[in-house]
Amino acid sequence: MFDYKAAFQSAVEQVKGEGRYRVFADLKRVRGQFPHAVRRREDGSEQDVIVWCSNDYLGMGQHPDVLKAMQDAIDDSGAGAGGTRNISGTTRSAVDLEAELASWHQKEAALLMTSGYVANEATLTTLQRILPGLIIFSDSLNHASMIAGIRNGGCERHVFLHNDLTHLESLLAAAPADAPKLIAFESVYSMDGDIADLAGTIALARKYGAMTYLDEVHAVGLYGPTGAGVAERDGVLDGIDIIECTLGKAIGVMGGYIAGDAVVVDAVRSWASGFIFTTSLPPALTAGALASVRHLKAHPELRVAHQERAQTLKDRFAAAGIPVMASESHIVPVHVGNPVHCKMISDMLLEDHGVYVQPINYPTVPKGTERLRFTPSPNHTDAMMDDLVRAMDALWTHCNVARMPVAA
Numbered sequence: 001m002f003d004y005k006a007a008f009q010s011a012v013e014q015v016k017g018e019g020r021y022r023v024f025a026d027l028k029r030v031r032g033q034f035p036h037a038v039r040r041r042e043d044g045s046e047q048d049v050i051v052w053c054s055n056d057y058l059g060m061g062q063h064p065d066v067l068k069a070m071q072d073a074i075d076d077s078g079a080g081a082g083g084t085r086n087i088s089g090t091t092r093s094a095v096d097l098e099a100e101l102a103s104w105h106q107k108e109a110a111l112l113m114t115s116g117y118v119a120n121e122a123t124l125t126t127l128q129r130i131l132p133g134l135i136i137f138s139d140s141l142n143h144a145s146m147i148a149g150i151r152n153g154g155c156e157r158h159v160f161l162h163n164d165l166t167h168l169e170s171l172l173a174a175a176p177a178d179a180p181k182l183i184a185f186e187s188v189y190s191m192d193g194d195i196a197d198l199a200g201t202i203a204l205a206r207k208y209g210a211m212t213y214l215d216e217v218h219a220v221g222l223y224g225p226t227g228a229g230v231a232e233r234d235g236v237l238d239g240i241d242i243i244e245c246t247l248g249k250a251i252g253v254m255g256g257y258i259a260g261d262a263v264v265v266d267a268v269r270s271w272a273s274g275f276i277f278t279t280s281l282p283p284a285l286t287a288g289a290l291a292s293v294r295h296l297k298a299h300p301e302l303r304v305a306h307q308e309r310a311q312t313l314k315d316r317f318a319a320a321g322i323p324v325m326a327s328e329s330h331i332v333p334v335h336v337g338n339p340v341h342c343k344m345i346s347d348m349l350l351e352d353h354g355v356y357v358q359p360i361n362y363p364t365v366p367k368g369t370e371r372l373r374f375t376p377s378p379n380h381t382d383a384m385m386d387d388l389v390r391a392m393d394a395l396w397t398h399c400n401v402a403r404m405p406v407a408a
Helices: 004-017 064-077 092-104 116-130 144-153 165-174 198-208 262-271 283-298 300-319 339-353 382-398
Strands: 027-029 036-040 046-051 109-113 135-139 156-160 181-186 210-215 242-246 256-260 332-335 371-374
Touching (some): 046 382, 092 109, 092 256, 092 283, 109 262, 116 144, 116 210, 116 256, 116 262, 135 144, 135 165, 144 181, 156 165, 165 181, 165 198, 198 210, 256 262, 300 332, 300 382, 339 371
Parallel strands (some): 135 181, 181 210, 210 242
Antiparallel strands (some): 027 036, 036 046, 109 256, 332 371
């Protein structure tokens, strides 16, 4: 008989042999004290740590307004949503949240889903059912959820070099003029921290009759006058046909959504299996997200502080000769270049210095570009940065990892 268990064990050992086996840290976030957390070691002892890699970029998962809204929703409506929206109906806060999100992105409608991954996968798959003969043009560094959605739909697809509009135009020009087309790309690419040329991409879409599909999961809440994302910052919201975002990063809770013209959103709502057959978000999450969005819209100073903290950390790493990678966003990646060294440094930072930052290895990033990815928030103080830079400086010497020249 086939040895099923051995096959699974072999798959795990392969990952371990490549130095990219991942071990989850047992962390307890402490209410009101972000980025502080308590780690439980394997022996049961506890350790105070500073979290440096959370995607809760602004600490909104700890904000009093968000917590109160979630607690009130549980008191008013209970824990669960009761099933899919088609069967169990829609909670009031979900309706209000969709209206708020649509307004935020200056679109006619929005549709909630259970995660950003589901929103991408379900929408991109469904668009191919609705638009026969669709050709999709996808950035080479698009998220796995976008890639899955594009592949699952089975349409003709072309991958253009990352942020390379010349390559994109050559692919668009070679496609049949009368075929439906979609350009799928992100605003902020979370591993390198670079930002797409939205205006340039929109111009190509208009020239060649393509729709635009923009993933703003690492930008929503963080860019633009009200935090609606890079498209708002750049003044090009009207050039984006479908915006996809998450509620699980800067908004601080969980879930995903799309926003666009009412007929587009209605068609996805009516056709997408990933929406139709999935239990909807519970009222506590939709109420918490609504409170978070309303707070973010009214407090641009959070975004100013967030950008300052990111730039300060980049400058401090560079001054210490730590190989911080070029980034025009709030992402602060530090190059290591070896999966074993990357995990070793991460482990030593946690165990010896109380610094929690996860190693980013293949397949999340290409082999040879392994890195540590820091995401400082407005809550990370100068003292925390001093401790972090000292620890990194010591480990770079201890582990004999390549440095960068220190600026004069």
